Amino acid sequence: MTDSVPGIDYRFENPHLLRQALTHKSHGPVHYERLEFLGDSILNMVVSTRVFELHPQAPEGDLSRMRARIVRGRTLSEIASGIGLGRQLNLGPGEKRSGGFRRSSILADALEAVLGAIYIDGGYEACRAVILSLCDPLIENLPSADNLKDAKTRLQEWLQGRGRPLPEYTLVREEGADHAKSFHVECRLRDGDEVVGANGASRRKAEQVAAGKLLARLSGQFTEGRHD
Amino acid sequence: MTDSVPGIDYRFENPHLLRQALTHKSHGPVHYERLEFLGDSILNMVVSTRVFELHPQAPEGDLSRMRARIVRGRTLSEIASGIGLGRQLNLGPGEKRSGGFRRSSILADALEAVLGAIYIDGGYEACRAVILSLCDPLIENLPSADNLKDAKTRLQEWLQGRGRPLPEYTLVREEGADHAKSFHVECRLRDGDEVVGANGASRRKAEQVAAGKLLARLSGQFTEGRHD
Structure with missing residues (x-):
């Protein structure tokens, strides 16, 4: 043995x-x-x-x-x-x-x-x-402490740091059978017209993906020109 | 110090x-x-x-x-x-x-x-x-391993041990303001006419209370005569 x-x-x-x-x-x-x-x-x-x-x-x-x-x-x-x-x-x-x-x-x-x-x-x-x-x-x-945070937390902190209101998540659609559901969620900024949609196997996951996409778009606006 | x-x-x-x-x-x-x-x-x-x-x-x-x-x-x-x-x-x-x-x-x-x-x-x-x-x-x-189990688990095991179907929990009512909600739940046996209701500060708690009451009633039927 x-x-x-x-x-x-x-x-x-x-x-x-x-x-x-x-x-x-x-x-x-x-x-x-x-x-x-x-x-x-x-x-x-x-x-x-x-x-x-x-x-x-x-x-x-x-x-x-x-x-x-x-x-x-x-x-x-x-x-x-x-x-x-x-x-x-x-x-x-x-x-x-x-x-x-x-x-x-x-x-x-x-x-x-x-x-x-x-x-x-x-x-x-x-x-x-x-x-x-x-x-x-x-x-x-x-990863850095910030990068260990999930996307919703990072988006929230990014907005709070700039004195902006919290984002709103809306479940737009649920599709598929019980064992293979897909959730479509929208994340919207209350003080602007930014809105992104995302899909996920759970509502929570879809919200995270949406938050990540929105954060990338927002922070992209501030880092434009820094990319080669 | x-x-x-x-x-x-x-x-x-x-x-x-x-x-x-x-x-x-x-x-x-x-x-x-x-x-x-x-x-x-x-x-x-x-x-x-x-x-x-x-x-x-x-x-x-x-x-x-x-x-x-x-x-x-x-x-x-x-x-x-x-x-x-x-x-x-x-x-x-x-x-x-x-x-x-x-x-x-x-x-x-x-x-x-x-x-x-x-x-x-x-x-x-x-x-x-x-x-x-x-x-x-x-x-x-x-407490004994059995008594550490929550009431829903104990009720489920009690029924399974007797070849009976699982109980059904139904939310009957939600009352009160957001910070002081009360949930009323019913627990029903699918193979009989047993049904008990219970209240709790969350749906989960109300279900536990209902399961405990039903289990006491069911096991009481079997231990009747053992009480003084």
């Missing part, structure tokens, strides 16, 4: 723990969900302490957004893909056939489970060291 | 950290929000590891509900009240007049901030020891 994972600098005393961390529930009754629960909370804590240390002036909201960027499923599944974790997974036959080893949610969950298993096997400091070795390159290259 | 909090067995090397943890943003620019961010994540992690250890057979969903019961604002503010944390807080004049030292959200946040400050001042093990001394009595006396 293997006692380590390529790309993670840790050797298990108890390789059964590693096996459990790499086993999806489709494979059998001893699977990774409990370890994932544990690993998730440790990852969250270690990343929190790290962004806290590295950004001594950042307000809580910025710290939260930095942490969220690292611990979100997409980032974790990229880390997991990067070290080839999918090839190590034990999946049931159905999941195997349908390509579960590439499914990003399974990759992210299994990575958290491996972290939980390291905590049980080697303790807090060992687990912390592994988390930092995986996440520090990302933590050190986080 | 004081270097400890009554009821918390820890003495600060750097009492400025403790002072910051006890200072609400209404009091000045150096306040507890960053420390609260940190303390929240450490508390979450320590409680996660603890329920994981104490309940080796519990599935992930039960562990999540146990943790949620401990780290929720209401539990934390009760702990904070219990040690008289409100008397230590530095609040702005407005918050002081309006009784902010009794406000449960401020008490819970300040407690998390004190935990974050202990982590910075004394390290992980010191912080873990304090968290366990505060939370272990509660963790050891958690």
Whole structure:
């Protein structure tokens, strides 16, 4: 039974723990969900302490957004893909056939489970060291605090900074069947005639896209001439 | 400057950290929000590891509900009240007049901030020891896994266990102004004529109350005769 994972600098005393961390529930009754629960909370804590240390002036909201960027499923599944974790997974036959080893949610969950298993096997400091070795390159290259904000927040702040009223979002249309809905939203400035429309798979997503388009148009007006 | 909090067995090397943890943003620019961010994540992690250890057979969903019961604002503010944390807080004049030292959200946040400050001042093990001394009595006396489930979940499981269809919730009425709405909801069993109504400050809360009433009525039918 293997006692380590390529790309993670840790050797298990108890390789059964590693096996459990790499086993999806489709494979059998001893699977990774409990370890994932544990690993998730440790990852969250270690990343929190790290962004806290590295950004001594950042307000809580910025710290939260930095942490969220690292611990979100997409980032974790990229880390997991990067070290080839999918090839190590034990999946049931159905999941195997349908390509579960590439499914990003399974990759992210299994990575958290491996972290939980390291905590049980080697303790807090060992687990912390592994988390930092995986996440520090990302933590050190986080986008600026402003760029971590979502488009609606950035648009709102841009307008408030200029003493202008908040934008108005209107749901114009909902199309498609329940499982494949498309929402069309308009974002309008109350003090001008600017209006942009956008589509998204949810109302929230469509609003974000609309806000981003409007912000690009507005800030474009101010940076014109700065492009080559 | 004081270097400890009554009821918390820890003495600060750097009492400025403790002072910051006890200072609400209404009091000045150096306040507890960053420390609260940190303390929240450490508390979450320590409680996660603890329920994981104490309940080796519990599935992930039960562990999540146990943790949620401990780290929720209401539990934390009760702990904070219990040690008289409100008397230590530095609040702005407005918050002081309006009784902010009794406000449960401020008490819970300040407690998390004190935990974050202990982590910075004394390290992980010191912080873990304090968290366990505060939370272990509660963790050891958690309600059963079933009783931690919300009423809608319990009603659903009760019905599923008897092969009966899921209940139907209908919003019957919304009353009152925006800031003081009351929702009236009915919960109906599709295979019988059982129906109960309930009110709540949100649709979700009203549904929970209705589910609880219906479940009490249903399970009462089966336990009749067991009451004295």
